[in-house]
Amino acid sequence: MADNPCPPLAQLEAIVGAGRVFTDADSLEHYGRDWTRFYPPAPCAVVLPGSIEEVQAIVHLAAAENLAIVPSGGRTGLSAGGVATRGELVLALDRMNRIEDFNPVDRTVRCGAGVVTEQLQQFAADQGLFYPVDFASSGSSQIGGNISTNAGGIKVIRHGMTRDWVAGLKLVTGTGELLDLNRGLVKNNTGYDLRHLVIGAEGTLGVVVEATMQLDQAPKDLAVMVLGVPDMPALMRVLGAFREQLTLSAFEFFSEPALAKVVAHQGLPRPFETEAPYYALLEFEQSGEVDMDAAMAVFEDCVGEGWVLDGTISQSLTQAENLWRLREDISETITPWTPYKNDISTVISKVPDFLDEVEAVVNAAYPDFEIIWFGHIGDGNVHLNILKPEGLDIDLFREQCGEVSKLVFDIVQRYGGSVSAEHGVGLLKKDYLQYSRSPAEIEIMRQIKRAFDPQGIMNPGKIFDL
Amino acid sequence: MKVLVAVKRVVDYNVKVRAKADGSDVDLNNVKMAINPFCEIAVEEAVRLKEKGVATEVVVVSIGGKTCQEQIRTALALGADRGIQVEVEGNAEPLVVAKLLKGVVEKEEPQLVILGKQSIDGDNNQTGQMLGALTGMGQGTFASEVVVDGDKVNVTREIDGGLQTVALTLPAIVTTDLRLNEPRYASLPNIMKAKKKPLDVLTPADLGVEVKSHITLLKVEPPAERSAGIKVADVDQLVDKLKNEAKVI
Ligand SMILES: Cc1cc2nc3c(=O)[nH]c(=O)nc-3n(C[C@H](O)[C@H](O)[C@H](O)COP(=O)(O)OP(=O)(O)OC[C@H]3O[C@@H](n4cnc5c(N)ncnc54)[C@H](O)[C@@H]3O)c2cc1C
Numbered sequence: 001m002a003d004n005p006c007p008p009l010a011q012l013e014a015i016v017g018a019g020r021v022f023t024d025a026d027s028l029e030h031y032g033r034d035w036t037r038f039y040p041p042a043p044c045a046v047v048l049p050g051s052i053e054e055v056q057a058i059v060h061l062a063a064a065e066n067l068a069i070v071p072s073g074g075r076t077g078l079s080a081g082g083v084a085t086r087g088e089l090v091l092a093l094d095r096m097n098r099i100e101d102f103n104p105v106d107r108t109v110r111c112g113a114g115v116v117t118e119q120l121q122q123f124a125a126d127q128g129l130f131y132p133v134d135f136a137s138s139g140s141s142q143i144g145g146n147i148s149t150n151a152g153g154i155k156v157i158r159h160g161m162t163r164d165w166v167a168g169l170k171l172v173t174g175t176g177e178l179l180d181l182n183r184g185l186v187k188n189n190t191g192y193d194l195r196h197l198v199i200g201a202e203g204t205l206g207v208v209v210e211a212t213m214q215l216d217q218a219p220k221d222l223a224v225m226v227l228g229v230p231d232m233p234a235l236m237r238v239l240g241a242f243r244e245q246l247t248l249s250a251f252e253f254f255s256e257p258a259l260a261k262v263v264a265h266q267g268l269p270r271p272f273e274t275e276a277p278y279y280a281l282l283e284f285e286q287s288g289e290v291d292m293d294a295a296m297a298v299f300e301d302c303v304g305e306g307w308v309l310d311g312t313i314s315q316s317l318t319q320a321e322n323l324w325r326l327r328e329d330i331s332e333t334i335t336p337w338t339p340y341k342n343d344i345s346t347v348i349s350k351v352p353d354f355l356d357e358v359e360a361v362v363n364a365a366y367p368d369f370e371i372i373w374f375g376h377i378g379d380g381n382v383h384l385n386i387l388k389p390e391g392l393d394i395d396l397f398r399e400q401c402g403e404v405s406k407l408v409f410d411i412v413q414r415y416g417g418s419v420s421a422e423h424g425v426g427l428l429k430k431d432y433l434q435y436s437r438s439p440a441e442i443e444i445m446r447q448i449k450r451a452f453d454p455q456g457i458m459n460p461g462k463i464f465d466l
Numbered sequence: 467m468k469v470l471v472a473v474k475r476v477v478d479y480n481v482k483v484r485a486k487a488d489g490s491d492v493d494l495n496n497v498k499m500a501i502n503p504f505c506e507i508a509v510e511e512a513v514r515l516k517e518k519g520v521a522t523e524v525v526v527v528s529i530g531g532k533t534c535q536e537q538i539r540t541a542l543a544l545g546a547d548r549g550i551q552v553e554v555e556g557n558a559e560p561l562v563v564a565k566l567l568k569g570v571v572e573k574e575e576p577q578l579v580i581l582g583k584q585s586i587d588g589d590n591n592q593t594g595q596m597l598g599a600l601t602g603m604g605q606g607t608f609a610s611e612v613v614v615d616g617d618k619v620n621v622t623r624e625i626d627g628g629l630q631t632v633a634l635t636l637p638a639i640v641t642t643d644l645r646l647n648e649p650r651y652a653s654l655p656n657i658m659k660a661k662k663k664p665l666d667v668l669t670p671a672d673l674g675v676e677v678k679s680h681i682t683l684l685k686v687e688p689p690a691e692r693s694a695g696i697k698v699a700d701v702d703q704l705v706d707k708l709k710n711e712a713k714v715i
Contacts, residue, residue: 221498225654272653299654311654315540316500317480319651 007045007089008065015049015057020095022046031092032070032084034077035137037338038398039427043070043084050095052170052178052209059176059207059457062089068457071203073145074116076137078341081149081202081426081462088459091207093144099123107215108167108184113144113208117151120213129215132159136328144208150200152422154328157378158249159216161422163199168212171198173205174453184212197448202424203459205452219249223286224320225295227302227311228276229253232359233352234307238280239378241302245294250283251378252327258334258372262326265333271323274310278373281327330374337387338394339372340401342408345381346417354415355382358408362386365404381421384408402431409435425463433464467614467636469512469521470576472567473505473541475534476587485686492587492686501537504582506544507642510649511612512580513545520614521578523547527570529554529563535665542660543652549665550574554677560588562677564596569673571601576637578619583608583641594641604634608643 012021022031023045032041044067049055062069068088075082084090096112099120103109107129111120117131117138124131133146135153145151146162147169159165168182181195182188198205229235239251255278263270271279286292295313302308314320346354362371366386375382386404388397409419413435420429420436433442442464449466452458456466477483478498486493501509515521526541527550528534538549552566571579584591598605606612606621610629613620614636622631624643652660670677698704708715 220496227654269648269650271651296654296658300658303655312651313654313657315543315652317478317498318500318503321480323651 007067008061009045011061012045012047012058012089015061016047016054017050020048020050022048031072031075031090034075034080034082034426035335036078036080036083036426036428038394039080039083039085041084042087043090044087046072046090046092048092048095052096052172055091055096055172055207055209056176056178058089058091059172059174062457063174063176063455066455066457068460069207070459071144071148071207073113073142073148074137074140075145076141077145077149077426078343078423079149079202079420079426079428081424081459082145083427085427086461093142093207093209096209097142102127106167106184108212109215110210110212111143112210113142113147115143117141117143117146124215125218127215128218130218131165131213132216133162133165136331143211143213147199147208147211148201148203149424150422152376152379152381154250154252154376156376156381157251158247163196165214165216166195166199166211167214169195169198169208170210171206172209174455174458178209179206197452200424202426202462204449204462206458219285221286222249222283222320223292223295224314224323225282225284225299225311226271226313226323226326227280227282227299228272228274228309229278229280229307230309231277232355235278235280235377236348236352237305237307238302239348241298241307242282242284242295245298246284246291248282248284248378250281252281252375253377253382254279254281254327254330254374255372257370258330258374259326261372262329262333266325266329268322268325268329271312271326272310276309279326280377281323283324327374330372334372334385334387337370338397339385339387340398341423342384342386342405342419343375343381343421343423344384344408344412344417344419345379345421346412346415348378348380350415350417351377351380354411354417357411358382358384361407361411362404365407376422379421380417405432412436427462430461430463430465467515467521467577468523468525468574469515469578469580470571470574471505471508471512471524471526471541471546472563472579472581472593473509473526473528473537474502474582474585474587475499475528475530475537476502476585479503479586485688489685489687491683499533499536501540502582502585502587504584504586504642504644505537505541506582506649507644507646508580508582508640509541509544509546510647511609511640511642512578514647515578515612515614516545525550525574525576527552527567529558529566531555538665539657539660540652542663542665543657544650545656546663548663551665551667552673553667553669557588558677559679559681560590560592561596561680562675563593564600565675566670566673567593567597568600569670569675570668571597571603573673578614578636579603579639580612581639581641583643594639598639601639603637603639604632605639605641606632606634607641609640610643610645612640612646 031046032043070084093114097114101110167184370387372385478500524546526546611622
């Protein structure tokens with residue numbers, strides 16, 4: 001473990017040039033934390049390299065000085081993986097944001113780690129293609145950060161996680177070595193696929209400096225439907241009914257308190273007058289009247305069964321966008337309440353029973369706290385957000401939530417689920433890793449970390465302690 | 467009181483339109499189409515008048531090929547009672563549309579005709595005014611508020627420097643501006659009910675109108691690409707560039 005000596009500022013500046021090393025309080029706070037607000041940032045310095053060689057030189061220097069590094073992307077992470085609390089050097093990839101070497105035959109493109117997710121989405125659209133990983137923070141998050149958290153988002157049900165779109169990546173390890181992993185190959189069965197170890201490693205194995213990303217065919221005419229649903233089990237029945245008839249590209253849900261907050265704070269119209277305890281948002285490609293008729297027929301069946309109370313469907317792209325905002329704006333809308341986030345999952349078939357149990361525990365444990373449910377329920381993944389009551393001390397709040405989390409995670413464990421479906425572990429979920437991973441698994445993870453980072457300078461203390 | 471609403475099928479507001487490679491027209495192949503946003507506002511206003519008990523029937527008319535029935539169905543789902551399609555292939559010019567609408571007005575005898583102030587494809591802003599001239603009805607254009615009061619309608623208009631309210635004797639014509647209302651979503655039950663609402667198809671001949679074209683489209687080309695901005699090092703350099711390069715100060 002690094003013992004955080006004073007940063008070698010002059011040497012850092014010699015590597016990256018003047019004006020690219022910061023130690024002022026504003027920069028330390030800005031670059032030293034992510035979207036979480038539970039840990040005060042305290043990095044020793046911030047450095048912004050502009051090339052792979054500069055990253056390697058910084059890592060060599062840090063290794064020589066035994067200085068810990070926190071790789072930093074768009075800092076939108078929700079598990080404090082990118083928070084520097086212990087005098088680490090923050091290595092921010094913002095400047096390495098070039099998109100190059102688009103290959104229309106392979107449908108791949110080379111991205112610097114600092115390319116913003118939305119920048120890649122836009123680039124793909126300009127080529128008539130599609131980069132399908134998408135979520136509310138894609139305007140700020142970076143490809144390097146997405147890879148390091150294996151980000152999921154709102155299109156996983158059809159297009160999978162970030163992992164599925166990384167054709168190759170380059171990593172600077174804890175020794176400063178540059179690894180060129182998989183080189184864009186579709187098929188490459190030559191031993192361990194180290195690329196997949198790096199995806200989701202939250203910066204603990206090294207710095208992702210570049211990635212070759214796969215692009216997809218652009219979807220045609222997407223229709224967005226919002227349905228009012230009486231309870232969580234009905235949500236899963238609705239999912240099943242629609243999936244029998246249509247290929248869904250999204251199946252999201254949110255609760256009435258979530259909708260009420262978004263409508264009030266974003267000035268958006270409600271989808272329909274009927275108030276329902278839960279709402280499902282579906283997206284599918286409509287190839288003409290056939291799909292639309294099928295969708296209507298399923299809707300009628302669901303109403304007949306009592307699984308759906310009311311619904312609407314987008315008649316234009318503007319409406320599609322506004323309906324999506326009802327779901328996508330939730331995270332940002334509730335941020336002022338410093339929500340304590342649980343990001344839990346189980347296999348889809350077990351979701352109804354699983355949620356029944358979780359809901360019962362949560363309602364009993366938090367009679368006074370406001371609870372906001374939303375998430376990617378079509379993937380078996382829900383975000384359970386507990387809002388901090390005004391005036392309650394933040395540490396006390398986190399402590400109380402942590403206690404209840406244990407009850408929730410007991411259920412997660414019994415269902416063979418995950419305590420962090422897509423947000424990673426970082427600092428926030430570190431104490432709960434054993435609910436989803438066995439001691440033997442965690443020990444092998446430690447050994448893998450040592451193999452990539454023998455000195456333990458890469459984001460130490462995140463995910464697990466050595 | 468019967469209200470007639472005209473709606474147009476146009477390229478969806480959010481689509482980035484492209485010119486055809488040969489520059490002959492805008493490329494509409496595989497492009498999302500939707501109801502013109504100003505027409506959507508017109509439908510919403512008519513439906514609100516009906517909900518308030520002011521209007522008794524809302525008839526929606528669209529002029530175009532068979533596909534424009536989709537937009538008529540959308541309007542029916544939003545609350546209109548029946549639809550009329552006047553079948554015209556290709557893009558009818560505002561004068562032709564106004565003449566066809568005049569034919570429909572004579573047939574239906576509405577007390578109020580509500581149209582969008584313009585369609586976002588042609589941006590002509592002519593049809594409502596031409597219809598006013600052809601029918602001799604009073605017109606309140608760019609409406610941000612519509613209040614029916616007995617045999618009059620008071621229309622608040624957004625004009626340069628403020629708001630103007632005109633009182634029109636019914637029957638009258640209103641064209642909508644953006645701030646008149648916020649259209650609702652069509653609910654799925656209403657979309658299904660809309661499928662059963664009556665939709666009549668008329669031809670221009672039924673209305674005694676000959677479809678003529680007075681305009682020839684010569685060329686469509688995309689606007690020149692804007693050159694990228696630059697970053698200046700400091701205020702001095704900015705002032706220098708504004709003075710000596712842009713010559714604006
Ligand atoms: C409003 C909102 C909505 C969100 N919705 C979703 C969602 O639907 N699905 C989802 O999966 N996530 C979601 N997130 C979480 C977050 O946006 C993603 O996890 C995102 O991938 C983080 O990317 P980033 O660039 O901001 O990473 P950061 O927060 O900067 O870093 C995340 C982790 O990756 C490491 N890291 C960053 N860059 C590198 C690099 N180049 N090399 C090595 N390690 C690196 C950091 O050290 C840290 O451990 C949401 C966040 C917000 C604020």
